[in-house]
Amino acid sequence: MEELIVILDYGMGNTGSMLNMISYVGGNAMISKDPEDIYLADAVILPGVGAFDNGISKLSTSGVIEILRKRVLQQKLPFLGVCLGMQLLFEKSEEGTERGLGWLKGEVVRFSNGEFSNPSIKIPHMGWNTINHERDNALLCGLDDNSRFYFVHSYHVSCVEGSDILATTAHGYSFPSIVQRENIIGVQFHPEKSHSFGMQIFRNFMEIVRCSKHE
Amino acid sequence: MLKTRVIPSLLLKGRGLVKGQQFKNHRYVGDPINAVQIFNKKLVDELLFLDISATSQECGPNYELLKDIASEAFMPFAYGGGVENCKQVEKLFNIGVEKVIINSAVFNNPQFITDASNIAGSQSIVISVDVKRNMIGSHTVYSNNGLKKTNRKPVEYAKQLEDLGAGEIVLCSINNEGTAKGYDLELLYEVSREVGIPVVASGGAGCLNDFKDAINIGKVSAVAAGNMFIFQGKLNAVLPSYPSPKELQDLFRESNNG
Numbered sequence: 001m002e003e004l005i006v007i008l009d010y011g012m013g014n015t016g017s018m019l020n021m022i023s024y025v026g027g028n029a030m031i032s033k034d035p036e037d038i039y040l041a042d043a044v045i046l047p048g049v050g051a052f053d054n055g056i057s058k059l060s061t062s063g064v065i066e067i068l069r070k071r072v073l074q075q076k077l078p079f080l081g082v083c084l085g086m087q088l089l090f091e092k093s094e095e096g097t098e099r100g101l102g103w104l105k106g107e108v109v110r111f112s113n114g115e116f117s118n119p120s121i122k123i124p125h126m127g128w129n130t131i132n133h134e135r136d137n138a139l140l141c142g143l144d145d146n147s148r149f150y151f152v153h154s155y156h157v158s159c160v161e162g163s164d165i166l167a168t169t170a171h172g173y174s175f176p177s178i179v180q181r182e183n184i185i186g187v188q189f190h191p192e193k194s195h196s197f198g199m200q201i202f203r204n205f206m207e208i209v210r211c212s213k214h215e
Numbered sequence: 216m217l218k219t220r221v222i223p224s225l226l227l228k229g230r231g232l233v234k235g236q237q238f239k240n241h242r243y244v245g246d247p248i249n250a251v252q253i254f255n256k257k258l259v260d261e262l263l264f265l266d267i268s269a270t271s272q273e274c275g276p277n278y279e280l281l282k283d284i285a286s287e288a289f290m291p292f293a294y295g296g297g298v299e300n301c302k303q304v305e306k307l308f309n310i311g312v313e314k315v316i317i318n319s320a321v322f323n324n325p326q327f328i329t330d331a332s333n334i335a336g337s338q339s340i341v342i343s344v345d346v347k348r349n350m351i352g353s354h355t356v357y358s359n360n361g362l363k364k365t366n367r368k369p370v371e372y373a374k375q376l377e378d379l380g381a382g383e384i385v386l387c388s389i390n391n392e393g394t395a396k397g398y399d400l401e402l403l404y405e406v407s408r409e410v411g412i413p414v415v416a417s418g419g420a421g422c423l424n425d426f427k428d429a430i431n432i433g434k435v436s437a438v439a440a441g442n443m444f445i446f447q448g449k450l451n452a453v454l455p456s457y458p459s460p461k462e463l464q465d466l467f468r469e470s471n472n473g
Binding site for chain 1: 220255259287314411
């Protein structure tokens with residue numbers, strides 16, 4: 001039986017390509033906002049493009065936060081937040097005034113070009129960039145220093161607990177580009193738009209889901 | 216450090232892919248979905264679609280087609296053509312377009328850029344700026360697929376776009392488009408040194424060296440090309456192509472791009 005991955009549909013962006021890429025690498029995913037599907041899911045992906053406050057308020061309106069809390073925080077369901085979906089995992093953001101989910105410690109801040117190593121480096125951080133592995137994890141299996149991912153963002157997570165940082169990326173300075181704590185993973189880039197490298201991320205995530213289900 | 220983006224720029228007309236020269240004489244070159252699937256395999260950095268029928272016919276974006284393209288594309292994908300209000304912007308993001316390109320609507324309603332940036336985040340709002348060079352080398356911005364002359368100069372216009380919240384500028388030379396004789400490097404340099412947001416070179420690329428010149432001399436952040444990635448050989452046969460990762464790495468090795 002294929003593990004079911006639910007891609008949460010809360011009106012914040014590109015779930016079609018994520019669904020297609022997961023199917024392309026042999027996974028079983030569906031797009032849904034139905035709490036019943038979240039009950040049945042073996043993993044949940046929180047996508048997201050757009051502004052922080054808009055994201056958290058749409059997530060709240062969709063009525064899934066309680067069930068997500070239960071499944072992810074208590075029952076340790078594998079969870080992947082992508083881009084804004086990663087930022088929403090944290091406590092707050094400079095981009096808005098609303099509180100985030102607060103599942104991970106830290107906050108979201110705007111790139112500060114005053115601290116950049118080279119003042120001509122531009123904001124937003126938009127384009128393909130590499131990641132530096134900070135520690136080993138199944139999510140990084142088969143990905144090396146030349147693996148690159150597509151980023152589009154003006155804000156990044158900060159003040160993250162060191163042990164939660166899986167990978168960092170340099171743009172003016174180094175910031176956390178992959179975070180992970182137990183079953184919760186967040187990636188700042190878009191794996192669904194990072195062709196072969198993104199496919200490897202989804203393959204690895206599916207393997208994590210498989211292991212977690214059969215534990 | 217960011218890798219220099221090399222972007223196939225594809226023109227849509229109805230449900231077909233077309234290509235022309237200097238914004239005219241468009242001919243049908245194939246099916247967009249088929250092209251996306253080929254570019255997927257070639258590990259393309261980003262795709263750019265411009266629907267040249269959307270503004271002139273005032274029918275707005277073809278959401279059905281764009282939804283299909285977005286679901287097939289395993290790379291970021293930008294769309295422009297007939298985008299003039301926030302409802303459309305929101306809808307485009309919801310169907311999976313990563314970046315929305317605005318052009319003609321800016322002239323009637325500059326505030327639209329700011330409103331769109333507030334919905335989508337400024338990084339996803341791209342303004343395409345089409346520029347014509349006259350006999351004495353002076354540059355002027357045109358709207359409506361190059362049909363309508365405005366009274367704007369590229370540099371002051373680009374600065375205003377940045378202030379309004381644009382995240383990126385696609386800067387196209389109407390004179391050079393489809394000619395394969397190289398980018399208008401003067402135009403690229405003039406604009407990119409004055410703005411803090413990324414500038415994408417467009418119009419005129421005929422060979423890999425043109426990319427290098429745009430980066431090193433034009434000081435742009437990324438390059439776009441149409442014909443070069445669509446037509447092959449002396450007979451201009453239609454065959455989507457793209458440089459290998461190795462070729463691009465060698466090409467930009469010495470470029471210092473932010």
